[in-house]
Amino acid sequence: MKTPDKRHDIxxxxxxxxxxxxxxxxxxxxxxxKAGVSAGTIYRYFENKEALINDLNRELExxxxxxxxxxxxxEKPLRERFLHLAxxxxxxxxxxxxxxxxxxxYYNSPYGVNLRRERLLGKPNxxxxxxxxxxxxxxxxILKDLPLPLLFALAFGPILAMMRDHVFGFIVLNDTLMKKTxxxxxxxxxx
Amino acid sequence: MKTPDKRHDIxxxxxxxxxxxxxxxxxxxxxxxKAGVSAGTIYRYFENKEALINDLNRELExxxxxxxxxxxxxEKPLRERFLHLAxxxxxxxxxxxxxxxxxxxYYNSPYGVNLRRERLLGKPNxxxxxxxxxxxxxxxxILKDLPLPLLFALAFGPILAMMRDHVFGFIVLNDTLMKKTxxxxxxxxxx
Amino acid sequence: MKTPDKRHDIxxxxxxxxxxxxxxxxxxxxxxxKAGVSAGTIYRYFENKEALINDLNRELExxxxxxxxxxxxxEKPLRERFLHLAxxxxxxxxxxxxxxxxxxxYYNSPYGVNLRRERLLGKPNxxxxxxxxxxxxxxxxILKDLPLPLLFALAFGPILAMMRDHVFGFIVLNDTLMKKTxxxxxxxxxx
Amino acid sequence: MKTPDKRHDIxxxxxxxxxxxxxxxxxxxxxxxKAGVSAGTIYRYFENKEALINDLNRELExxxxxxxxxxxxxEKPLRERFLHLAxxxxxxxxxxxxxxxxxxxYYNSPYGVNLRRERLLGKPNxxxxxxxxxxxxxxxxILKDLPLPLLFALAFGPILAMMRDHVFGFIVLNDTLMKKTxxxxxxxxxx
DNA sequence: GATGAATGAGCGTTCATTCAT
DNA sequence: CATGAATGAACGCTCATTCAT
Numbered sequence: 014m015k016t017p018d019k020r021h022d023i024x025x026x027x028x029x030x031x032x033x034x035x036x037x038x039x040x041x042x043x044x045x046x047k048a049g050v051s052a053g054t055i056y057r058y059f060e061n062k063e064a065l066i067n068d069l070n071r072e073l074e075x076x077x078x079x080x081x082x083x084x085x086x087x088e089k090p091l092r093e094r095f096l097h098l099a100x101x102x103x104x105x106x107x108x109x110x111x112x113x114x115x116x117x118x119y120y121n122s123p124y125g126v127n128l129r130r131e132r133l134l135g136k137p138n139x140x141x142x143x144x145x146x147x148x149x150x151x152x153x154x155i156l157k158d159l160p161l162p163l164l165f166a167l168a169f170g171p172i173l174a175m176m177r178d179h180v181f182g183f184i185v186l187n188d189t190l191m192k193k194t195x196x197x198x199x200x201x202x203x204x
Numbered sequence: 205m206k207t208p209d210k211r212h213d214i215x216x217x218x219x220x221x222x223x224x225x226x227x228x229x230x231x232x233x234x235x236x237x238k239a240g241v242s243a244g245t246i247y248r249y250f251e252n253k254e255a256l257i258n259d260l261n262r263e264l265e266x267x268x269x270x271x272x273x274x275x276x277x278x279e280k281p282l283r284e285r286f287l288h289l290a291x292x293x294x295x296x297x298x299x300x301x302x303x304x305x306x307x308x309x310y311y312n313s314p315y316g317v318n319l320r321r322e323r324l325l326g327k328p329n330x331x332x333x334x335x336x337x338x339x340x341x342x343x344x345x346i347l348k349d350l351p352l353p354l355l356f357a358l359a360f361g362p363i364l365a366m367m368r369d370h371v372f373g374f375i376v377l378n379d380t381l382m383k384k385t386x387x388x389x390x391x392x393x394x395x
Numbered sequence: 396m397k398t399p400d401k402r403h404d405i406x407x408x409x410x411x412x413x414x415x416x417x418x419x420x421x422x423x424x425x426x427x428x429k430a431g432v433s434a435g436t437i438y439r440y441f442e443n444k445e446a447l448i449n450d451l452n453r454e455l456e457x458x459x460x461x462x463x464x465x466x467x468x469x470e471k472p473l474r475e476r477f478l479h480l481a482x483x484x485x486x487x488x489x490x491x492x493x494x495x496x497x498x499x500x501y502y503n504s505p506y507g508v509n510l511r512r513e514r515l516l517g518k519p520n521x522x523x524x525x526x527x528x529x530x531x532x533x534x535x536x537i538l539k540d541l542p543l544p545l546l547f548a549l550a551f552g553p554i555l556a557m558m559r560d561h562v563f564g565f566i567v568l569n570d571t572l573m574k575k576t577x578x579x580x581x582x583x584x585x586x
Numbered sequence: 587m588k589t590p591d592k593r594h595d596i597x598x599x600x601x602x603x604x605x606x607x608x609x610x611x612x613x614x615x616x617x618x619x620k621a622g623v624s625a626g627t628i629y630r631y632f633e634n635k636e637a638l639i640n641d642l643n644r645e646l647e648x649x650x651x652x653x654x655x656x657x658x659x660x661e662k663p664l665r666e667r668f669l670h671l672a673x674x675x676x677x678x679x680x681x682x683x684x685x686x687x688x689x690x691x692y693y694n695s696p697y698g699v700n701l702r703r704e705r706l707l708g709k710p711n712x713x714x715x716x717x718x719x720x721x722x723x724x725x726x727x728i729l730k731d732l733p734l735p736l737l738f739a740l741a742f743g744p745i746l747a748m749m750r751d752h753v754f755g756f757i758v759l760n761d762t763l764m765k766k767t768x769x770x771x772x773x774x775x776x777x
Numbered sequence: 778g779a780t781g782a783a784t785g786a787g788c789g790t791t792c793a794t795t796c797a798t
Numbered sequence: 799c800a801t802g803a804a805t806g807a808a809c810g811c812t813c814a815t816t817c818a819t
Contacts, residue, residue: 019779035314037228040813042781051780053816062814121312122226126372157388162369163362163381167388170361171354178353181317183324190354197348197358201392210803232789242805244791253789401782417695419610423810433784435812444810503694505608508754515756539770544751545744545763549770552743553736560735563699572736579730579740583774592800613792615802624801626795635793 020058022048024069032114036066036122063124070119070128073112080105081142091155092199094146099172099195106176107186113176143168147202156202167201211249213239215260223305227257227313254315261310261319264303271296272333282346283390285337286359290386294363298382301371308368324353334359338393347393358392402440404430406451414496418448418504445506452501452510455494462487463524473537474581476528477550481577485554489573492562499559515544525550529584538584549583593631595621597642605687609639609695636697643692643701646685653678654715664723665772671716672745672768679749680759686749716741720775729775740774 026048030039041062045052059065081101085094106113119125147164150156156164175194178184217239221230232253236243250256272292276285297304310316338355341347347355366385369375408429412421423444427434441447463483467476488495501507529546532538538546557576560566599621603612614635618625632638654674658667679686692698720737723729729737748767751757 037813041815042813045781052814053781054779056815057778117312121308123229129374130372157384159381159384159388160375162375163366163385166365166369167362167385167392170363170365171357171392172361174357174361174364175354178357181321183320184351184353190350193348193350194354194358197350197392200394201358201362201388203391228788231787233787243789244806245804247790248803419809420696422808424808434810435785436783438811439782499694503690511756512754539766541763541766541770542757544757545748545767548744548747548751549767549774552745552747553739553774554743555747556739556743557736560739563703565702566733566735572732575730575732576736576740579732579774582776583740583744583770585773610792614794615792618802625793626802627800629794630799 019048019050019054023050023055023058023065024072027065028069028073028115029111031066031069031118032111035118066119066124067128070116070124073116076112077102077105078142085142091146091150091153092203095150095168095199095202096195098143098146099168099198100191102169103172103176103191103195107179110180113180117173117177150202155204157204164202168198171198171201210239210241210245214241214246214249214256215263218256219260219264219306220302222257222260222309223302226309257310257315260306261315264307267300267303268293268296269333276333282337282341282344283394286341286390286393287386289334289337290359290363290389291382293360294367294382294386297367298370298377304367304371308364341393346395348395355393359389362389362392401430401432401436405432405437405440405447406454409447410451410455410497411493413448413451413500414493417500448501448506451497452506455498458491458494459484459487460524467524473528473532473535474585477532477581477584478577480525480528481550481554481580482573484551485558485568485573485577488558489561489568495558495562499555532584537586539586546584550580553580553583592621592623592627596623596628596631596638597645600638601642601646601688602684604639604642604691605684608691639692639697640701643689643697646689649685650675650678651715658715664719664726664728665776667719668723668741668772668775669768671719672741672771673764675742676745676749676764676768680752683753686753690746690750723775728777730777737775741771744771744774 023044027039027044030044030047041055042052044065045055048055055065059068081098084101085097087094089097120129143165144161147156147161147168151158151164157167159167171194175184175186175191179186184190214235218230218235221235221238232246233243235256236246239246246256250259272289275292276288278285280288311320334356335352338347338352338359342349342355348358350358362385366375366377366382370377375381405426409421409426412426412429423437424434426447427437430437437447441450463480466483467479469476471479502511525547526543529538529543529550533540533546539549541549553576557566557568557573561568566572596617600612600617603617603620614628615625617638618628621628628638632641654671657674658670660667662670693702716738717734720729720734720741724731724737730740732740744767748757748759748764752759757763
């Protein structure tokens, strides 16, 4: 029985291989084989390797954003909303270590830097849930009065570092540890 | 007139190219050309590319550790010592953005992961200034009672994220901003 | 019009180049060019240079063994069988001087030594026609009672030396000369 | 204390390395190191690697010829003289396996073929002890009436094959075995 | 659409040889 | 004379991409 959605198969294969072996440990031929298609076929769905990688990242980010929004209630207190987002992010990454590995590699490559640049220099993206949360927090004098990128750094720097340590086996996370750490992040950003 | 110290030239060329273009954007031939030597010459000084990269990292880490220790006074209060270290680290990375880019790449590669693993699994290294500071802080109930890797994540995660943003031009740091952010890091790790 | 069987072309080119110029006088690029393919193509058919060489040897040995068996009659007297095999071997090598040069090089390289070691230390290979002939000859007290490798040396040492001389043009063989020499080999091994 | 004879040191180092590791397992730098001289120094004594190898071979052949002549008595019967030479050759090679390994490699390389060609096509070399022995044997109708190269093949082909097997450990020679084999060689060449 | 054989530029590395000291 | 650092062409091999089928 054939999978009809080759595009999906290719992305899945690429995701897993790149997560596990890095960008240059994942040649197109290997991705093709794992996806059950021929090497040439990939080029019907993606202009080249770079495009495949960018599409992949876009999809994963979309998934994450979607998962953050479920259960997010605008009317809750800011602290609670922050903890909701941070812990939903952690949960997502814990549940999808492969996605995490991929994203990490992505943002540590020329691709990621360019993407980030485009985003920050472009217009504010209305649906950026974090940005509006933080801007609100600053305005209400709940959060420290720092440029947004610094608040991001304080909030997510520790989370990503923690996830890295977990994925590589340097620590074993449990709910208590995670909760404590996220509250520590809050301590970092709050006034 | 030629520089007599080719080893240094090679390391400098490798450092800059790798910082700017990543490990595989910096082929040996390109490093050689930038260093003003022939490709074969590199192999008189380094066993292979991996050894060159490891040596480079070792040197940079040495530099950083040295710069952290200057002016570090064991008898000062813990908070002050933490802020000293964090701000010395920031200053170093700010003054040497190329070193920062290299180290980032290094720790996001198999090399770095293995190094980190060895360090965390190996015996406590007496001269690890951060580790002893944090252990002391936990014992004295000044810092949160979390596993060391998580304290590291809370303290350095934001710093590295901030540096990244700065190096890529997403923010422009000044002393005030930096100081505020480092104090926010302290808020994150302290009880 | 292209030859459809590239694998064959590659083996042929490698055979001829190695026969003429030795293993390191035959770089992959040169083999590729002679075979009318690109360098990379070789690696679709052979894992690496060593595999190509081993495959080549295996094929040639197979050819030789096949040609020895045609017309070989187990019921003939031992002397006649010996002369049949020896002369069939000579004829083959005479007709395929390039094969001879290749095999010579092969057995004078680490590849060949290892192969020989495996064979001598491994279990007797049922289809080894020479071994069984010689063992029978010893048992029936027709051949000298010497270890097998020495009988091999006495029987094939001269044949290979003769072929070498012929291939390099130091002598010109004809049927009479060959017959006489093979009978002299028999004189060497018989009681 | 320095060895004054660098030329000798270089040849010895080259001999041992090439015997053990083959021509391309013995780079000039390695030879130099083993000889205790610098790489450049080799080129004061030898024009290039090829010249070094040729000189080495010439020297070894000289040694062998000399050792064959000691105790060789022209007035002894032909058979005895043959066995003397053959066994002296065997003894030499057994005592100097490193020389044997070198010579084998040499004659299986372009160098050796050219040398041999020069020799056979050049004028008869008066002091060639084997050649005169065999020519005498043919004239006196003691040896088979075959072209010289074939008599050489019959006489020395087995000896070299035997030595090869011994050096690689496929057989363990002792005096009895050797004597039997050399007599078998005589059986091969005699009428 | 899909295939997968073919390409060839590019990689890390080696080593015989040269030459300034 | 001797050194050994430097060279650079050449090697075996990889892989993103193309294109005839």
